[in-house]
Amino acid sequence: MPASLLWAVDVHGRVYSLSSAGQQWELGRDAPMEFKRVTAAQQCCWSLGCDSSIYLNVFASDLPVRYKEETYENQRWNPVDGFSERLLPSDRWQWSDVTGLQQQPLHSFQLPSSSWEWEGDWYVDENFEGEPTEKEGWTYSIDFPSTYTKDKKWNSCVRRRRWIRYRRYKAMDTWAKIPSQPMSLPDPFSDISCGGWEISEEPGDRLSLWVVSLQGKVWFREGICHHNPEGSSWEEVPLPGEVVQISCGPGDLVWAVLWEGKLIVREGITRDCPRGLSWAVVECPSPEVGAIHVSVGNGVVWAVTKDNKVWFRRGVNSHNPCGSGWISMVGEMIMISVGLHDQVWAIGCEDRAVYFRQGVTSSELSGKTWRAISAPRDGERCLCCGCFKHVMTICLCSTALDVFSLGMCKPSLWSPLKDVPSVTPAVLEEEVIPADGEEIQLCAEEALLSTESRGGPQWSNVDLEEAQTGAVLDLAETCSLSSVTTFTLTLEDGAEEHPMWAWVSGEGCSVDSSSQLNWFTVTQSVQSMSLSISPAQTAAWRRQIFEQLSERSRREMDDFKHYEQAIEQSVWVKKGAMQWWRDWKPHKWIDVQFAFEQFSGPDGNKDGILFIYYNYNEEKKYLHAFINEVTILVPVLNDSKHTFAIYTDERTKQRWPIRVAAATELEMYDWLALLSVSCCESRGIQGPPSKQAIWSITCKGDIFVSEPSPALEAVPYPTPCDQMFWRQVGGHLRMGECNSAGIVWGIGYDHTAWVYTGGYGGGFFQGLASSTDNIYTQTDVKSVYIYENQRWNPVSGYTSRGLPTDRYMWSNASGLRECTKTGTRPPSPHWTWISDWAVDYSVSGGTDREGWQYAADFPASFHGYKTMKDFVRRRRWARKCKLTTTGPWQEIPPIPLIDVTVLPCGAQSSVDTIPLWAISSKGDVLCRLGVSAKTPAGSSWLHVGTDQPFKSISIGAAGQVWAIARDGSAFHRGSVSPQNPAGDCWYHIPSPAKQKLKQVSVGRTSICTVDENGNLWYRQGVTPSYPQGSSWDHVSNNVRKVSMGPLDQIWIIADKVQGSQSLSCGTVCHRLGVQPVDPKGQQWDYGIGGGWDHITVRGNAMEPPRIGLLSQKDTAPPTSSSPLPIGIAEPNGTAVC
């Protein structure tokens, strides 16, 4: 999880942020004034200033916020002037929008606010549906409105062209005031809350902002989205009463508190209607006291009543936003903030400290205990007493005045807000009384009274309750300790030393119960802590141990190697009961005895044999496999069985692995870990993958690597592909790309970018099969889809009653399997649901407003609107699930990616920068700066402008950049060089006739693409002087993906490969016979497969031996030319250092 920020405002109105990776509060120095409240999202933070204006701080990102303005210039032909601006009276405007209905001359476009700037001037678009147009960009037609073509014909009477101009949001990382609308907003704001980004499919794309005015009205900000961060206008939301405070969760939950202490819940919030439809009233937890504050998350609601008691609402979700009942929680708070993952922060009523709720998990949403965040504030020590007082005076006046003005308009406001001054009663009396009138004095007295009446002992109450709930004695101990110290601190040190907080916002803070937070150490320990983890010192003690251990071996063992060993090595056997998918028909699972015998081979390498003992016609039989012949172990986890597949080269040819199932998941992983280690040992492989390694990824997201031998690319006798040995690396990815400098980047299903850390193991490889360093938590999120199918009948219209021959009314995409909302489970036990079922509108072909797609009959092609001929309809439901695992991967926040590519060759030195390009999930082309073998993550993104979104990109060994646009055409980037890493312009390359390209890969000189119909194309005629090439040559069909290596090797993922026993889809294939004279090769060699989704051979720059005869040595480990982390296991495992 990347670092994200927790925001808070202290009682003086200063805004601080605390990073989830940091240890101290950072002061927001550029704030133009004091703030009352903040509300944060992950990409920005909104705040309410003491001037009651709204401010927005958009966090800087490598990806600029830019908006494309466009307008059309229209012309008509007349016999005198030819094409001219003179149009017919019935025609559209001379400058108009795409429909022609709106007049849009160039000068009518204004920047929306002072936070925007123009990127450049207007220019003509010379691209038309993936094809380049004539120089001036005109497209022709018979008449308006009609279809346009890029060629002028005899009957072309009108023409138009598109003008484009980009504007860019410039007010990044600074507080920019949202311009107020003089007419609509008579009274100032008093509360603010943002959220709602999860309503749409693409997170972070849109935002809901709700504000409350001093008169108790609620306003909704319309039109906030990625390219319009400020939103466009305020819309008033009708209310059943007067609101004091509002809270909007990341999804569709919005709750507000009314003056009288009741709560209201917004209903009917959907993707189409983020403002919702109506309010429902919920009784406050204790009616006599009334609520003063509420905060909502994804599926939780927390509230605070006027007596500062904390309440948790049970049973809240999208379908039941009101929930079912209140539960009283421990602690006394003045406000609460629910953040991402339903984590909770609060401000203590007594000490004004920020508390974090520990132990909040999806199964225990109410958490376990409150823990005070004791991170020091930035500059806390240098703040001398005098200036501290000074600041305090000023700010207090502003808060006090603010409170005062509130009091004027509504006396009842006192009770919810009285605790604002109550935190510093002593100072308040001194400083404020001379400043203003009676009301404030009254307030101060009241506050004093209230603090007196509440005593210290309340904290011990808290502890008692905690101790009862938490059975673990330890927890109670630490918890009472910490709260006691907090309490004494408050008593002795008083107000000045202790940070006093007024508001906290965790909506943008992405932590969860498993996050490691450094927020809880006391001030003085921060220093010693940071000392003890300084790299130099850790290295010292660790280095000492490593050195001394090898010195010990030298001293105690080197001279005595001829001594006899005390313990003789013997065969080690592990046995277990398993199930086996039997080889003969009818295939089914049968109970077998599974045994693994490990022994030391004659060469010292460990080896082993796997036995499967089964009964066949009452007769005992067995099947065996030598460990050194196993080529891969593939976990196949589904919700009913814990199985894995064992392949040998023979089994790969058959497309029929040995499939076994363990009784429990744990047992399966024990076996897998043991067998994987044994397989590696028998082949003398240990440690991390080499830089040459070939990486592949299955459709389940499991990652495998194979160490190539030089003979793999030998001509004419290469190592057969099915003999490649693959071992699993921890983590979960959708795709990955590498190069021969050892740089590996991956992209998850949720488009998160990951960089390989150089470790190995993780996931179920624990202990010995995993490196200690470089293993991190990795998460991934994907959606599971099911379809709701309906048939039309003349009586009741569309119903869920189908014909007897129809598909299931709830089904998978093909309709062949029944998938109900309740019956559908996550893909494997590793995935857990993180959202509810929701209609998915982002289906290809489009949908109507309710998400339906129509067709004449099942199965047919569906479209997004209803016609007379349609009798069936379907809609797709999506539910998100999340996987948490570990692996040698580190996240590269914050831009989500869909494709990435690294220059395949290694650089001369470890600090040379290596070009790396990527495509963001929005289709922006990005160029990573600062990537080198030493810093594989690089430093920042450079945005490369395009006129349309892209979907695939690849950079060749000579720096040739090729990309595929969403419209299926190819582009070549000109003038990319080390001096000009982003190149200068795109050259459009038309796609093969009637085909839309989807993926490109560039090797040393060869360029291959795959189109949407599975055809593999080779670019013909590419020369250094003419890098665009001349034409596309068809190579093969049934291709899903291609990866070109630095030696122009061609590897693909193929669909439909026939084995001797079964057919497999998603198979790794290698093109044989690829040579400089025949770059397209001769034929395919089939490797591991059935369920493979991705391969990258871009790290394998190992030149094959010149003579084919050497291929006999194909099983030998890579020669010394490769920088080997691969070692040969020591005989008998004797430690020799």
Add this chain to the structure above:
Amino acid sequence: MADDKDVLRDVWFGRIPTCFTLNPDEVTEREAEPYYLLLPRVSYLPLVTDKVKKHFLKVMRTEDVEEMWFEHEGTPLKWHYPIGVLFDFHASNTVLPWSITVHFKNFPDVDLLHCPTNSMVEAHFMSSIKEADALKHKSQVVNDMQKKDHKQLWMGLQNDKFDQFWAMNRKLMEYPTEEGGFRYIPFRIYQTTNDRPFIQRLFRPVSTEGNPHTLFDLLKEMCPDALTKDGEEKRFQVVIHGIEPLLETPLQWLSEHLSHPDNFLHICIIPAPTD
């Protein structure tokens, strides 16, 4: 840099070259040759001395043979301490190979426990593991294991199978990340200056302030005399597995990587060599 996992391997495969000689007082039929053997540091004497016994029995009459025991320079060697601990504590600054005298008579009942069979060693070893887990995880991990898992630990040690042992032992070395370590560190400190066999008390891996405890913190609390004071010459060596880790080494790390298979961190405090 090498990986922490390599430490486990180095610790496991530590060997002490040993020369066994028969006590001259034993009655033999002919002169007994000394016997040379590489003893695993992490094992126990009864597990690795079958060959020694066989060797010396060849020259002895059966009626002269009682329970075998070992002695180094007059000190009987306790079989229930790991071999590495015995060596570090009694013989670390002597010349290699380690010279051990083998006795078959006059069993010193005061100093040593009897060890009729290897099942005694197994019982002792397993009870140490259980005791250590009681300290580390309130016995939760070891109780969750099945009988065969316990057997795997023991067989791993007995047959010197690193992978077999660690496949199971890693579970005993896990802890919740948010707690920063075990509940208590299972350790034993052996001192030459103390009458008690060893010090073993409760000690947490992390201080109440949340800082990781180091070897220094442990020694300061358990045996402050062993620490060298400012300006003073080093009087004692703190030896674990034959090496002297820096005192700032985190205790939790030591417990995870330098514990013996019985899951205890055995620390020997021995006088520093004077020369």
